[in-house]
Amino acid sequence: MVTVADARAVAETVTDPELPMLTLGELGVLRDVQAEPSGRVVVTITPTYTGCPALQTMRDDLRARLTEAGFAPVEVRTVLTPPWTSDWISESGRRKLAAAGIAPPGPAPRRGSGPIPLALGPTRTAVRCPRCGSPDTEELSRFGPTACKALLRCRSCREPFEHFKEI
Amino acid sequence: MAPQNDTPPRSDMQSQTDTQPDASDNALVALSEEHDEHVRWAFGTGFHDPMAGVDTALPDGVDGNALAAYCLMLGDDALIMSHRLQEWCAHAPELEEEVALANIALDLLGQARLFLTRAGQADGTGRSEDDLAFFRDAGEFRNVRLVEAPRGDFAFAIARLLVFSTWRLALLDRLTASRDPVLAAIAAKGVKEVAYHRDHAALWTVRLGDGTDESHRRMRRALDDVWPYTEELFTAHDIERRMAEEGVGVDPSTLRAEFDAVIGEVLAEATLPRPDADARPGVGGGRDGVHSEELDALLAEMQSVARAHPGATW
Numbered sequence: 441m442v443t444v445a446d447a448r449a450v451a452e453t454v455t456d457p458e459l460p461m462l463t464l465g466e467l468g469v470l471r472d473v474q475a476e477p478s479g480r481v482v483v484t485i486t487p488t489y490t491g492c493p494a495l496q497t498m499r500d501d502l503r504a505r506l507t508e509a510g511f512a513p514v515e516v517r518t519v520l521t522p523p524w525t526s527d528w529i530s531e532s533g534r535r536k537l538a539a540a541g542i543a544p545p546g547p548a549p550r551r552g553s554g555p556i557p558l559a560l561g562p563t564r565t566a567v568r569c570p571r572c573g574s575p576d577t578e579e580l581s582r583f584g585p586t587a588c589k590a591l592l593r594c595r596s597c598r599e600p601f602e603h604f605k606e607i
Numbered sequence: 608m609a610p611q612n613d614t615p616p617r618s619d620m621q622s623q624t625d626t627q628p629d630a631s632d633n634a635l636v637a638l639s640e641e642h643d644e645h646v647r648w649a650f651g652t653g654f655h656d657p658m659a660g661v662d663t664a665l666p667d668g669v670d671g672n673a674l675a676a677y678c679l680m681l682g683d684d685a686l687i688m689s690h691r692l693q694e695w696c697a698h699a700p701e702l703e704e705e706v707a708l709a710n711i712a713l714d715l716l717g718q719a720r721l722f723l724t725r726a727g728q729a730d731g732t733g734r735s736e737d738d739l740a741f742f743r744d745a746g747e748f749r750n751v752r753l754v755e756a757p758r759g760d761f762a763f764a765i766a767r768l769l770v771f772s773t774w775r776l777a778l779l780d781r782l783t784a785s786r787d788p789v790l791a792a793i794a795a796k797g798v799k800e801v802a803y804h805r806d807h808a809a810l811w812t813v814r815l816g817d818g819t820d821e822s823h824r825r826m827r828r829a830l831d832d833v834w835p836y837t838e839e840l841f842t843a844h845d846i847e848r849r850m851a852e853e854g855v856g857v858d859p860s861t862l863r864a865e866f867d868a869v870i871g872e873v874l875a876e877a878t879l880p881r882p883d884a885d886a887r888p889g890v891g892g893g894r895d896g897v898h899s900e901e902l903d904a905l906l907a908e909m910q911s912v913a914r915a916h917p918g919a920t921w
Contacts, residue, residue, distance in 0.1 A: 489713075489717065490718050490720075491714050491716050492717065493713070520795075523795045523796045555777070555780070555865050556780065558805070558806065558809055559806045560809055560810065560813060582707065583703075583807065584710075586710075587714060587800075591703060
């Protein structure tokens with residue numbers, strides 16, 4: 441007997457290929473798991489960034505893990521809307537990011553009316569250093585090793601670190 | 608080594624297990640077993656369909672061919688701009704910048720894939736993103752001329768990115784209201800990404816413009832070089848006008864005021880004068896497939912492997 445809860449429990453153990461400390465559920469890209477009476481399982485995911493090259497690996501991993509657990513057939517669907525936001529990263533996900541030395545995102549920017557404002561301000565940030573906890577940090581580059589992360593530096597302990605961007 | 612279409616590469620990998628006592632040591636074997644059902648297209652990232660599961664019905668009353676032509680414009684702008692940014696790999700002035708430009712190129716490539724996939728759905732031909740990216744000739748590309756101009760120096764790359772992302776952000780922001788739910792969804796994701804691209808280009812423009820005499824001089828020259836391409840960005844093509852009238856697309860002539868305001872803010876901060884160069888004669892027509900010879904050279908490189916080994920998988 442296939443149940444949604446069983447399928448969901450399995451799907452939620454699948455981790456992100458580029459952030460292996462996080463499950464897809466904690467990252468907020470796992471949007472839905474449905475089990476049909478026929479036994480078919482349909483999993484819905486959404487990409488973080490449009491060009492995220494990890495999406496296909498997520499699909500393969502989800503299908504493989506659910507198939508191993510005895511679910512068949514397994515279909516993985518992609519949805520583009522509503523667009524993923526870093527606000528969907530769970531509290532446990534944020535703790536795991538910080539423990540891995542990646543500063544978790546703050547609240548995603550809220551859109552006011554009118555054109556999107558330019559951000560020409562200083563490169564000092566409100567992000568705390570995940571190593572020493574100092575709030576005295578600065579941005580080195582708004583683009584880090586993956587699309588979802590920026591590169592920062594702590595001005596207290598002088599260590600560079602990654603920061604999960606707010607989008 | 609050329610893949611042989613009549614012999615699946617997988618069997619080559621499997622045959623290695625005969626000589627490998629412990630197959631788990633072999634990454635290729637492990638990969639092929641893990642992805643047993645998925646033979647991968649050799650030149651992409653392995654997506655079979657970037658919109659798998661997305662509802663792809665066309666909005667009521669919209670002509671599929673016109674929508675496809677519009678999607679090609681939006682997709683080709685992103686694809687060719689992405690390629691020019693990718694040319695900075697191993698050439699950027701510092702490692703962090705190389706990573707940044709590559710990330711921006713990746714975002715745009717992702718947008719291109721979705722727009723091109725949408726184009727192939729809308730015109731009913733079922734052409735895939737790869738068919739459209741790798742098997743069209745220059746005359747079939749619908750990108751604006753700005754994105755195909757040669758790589759230039761770093762100041763040119765920044766000036767072009769500033770102009771392109773300021774224009775595209777204004778465009779995508781309005782496209783989120785499209786009657787086509789697929790275009791609206793692509794735009795909603797794209798807005799978040801391109802906002803970062805624009806900030807990145809703006810910060811570099813300020814750093815270089817308000818930097819040394821040499822950086823100021825070169826940033827100013829780069830803006831002068833880019834400026835003649837801007838007129839085309841705001842000149843509505845018939846397809847763009849029609850799609851705007853039908854509530855599907857955006858008339859680019861409506862973007863000029865926002866563009867001018869943003870560029871003005873950046874240039875003031877960067878202590879740079881606004882370029883007064885007029886449109887260069889002969890620059891334009893990109894939306895009708897009229898391109899410079901530089902696009903031929905770009906496509907020859909971008910398409911060479913796909914055309915040498917059509918349909919190859921690994």
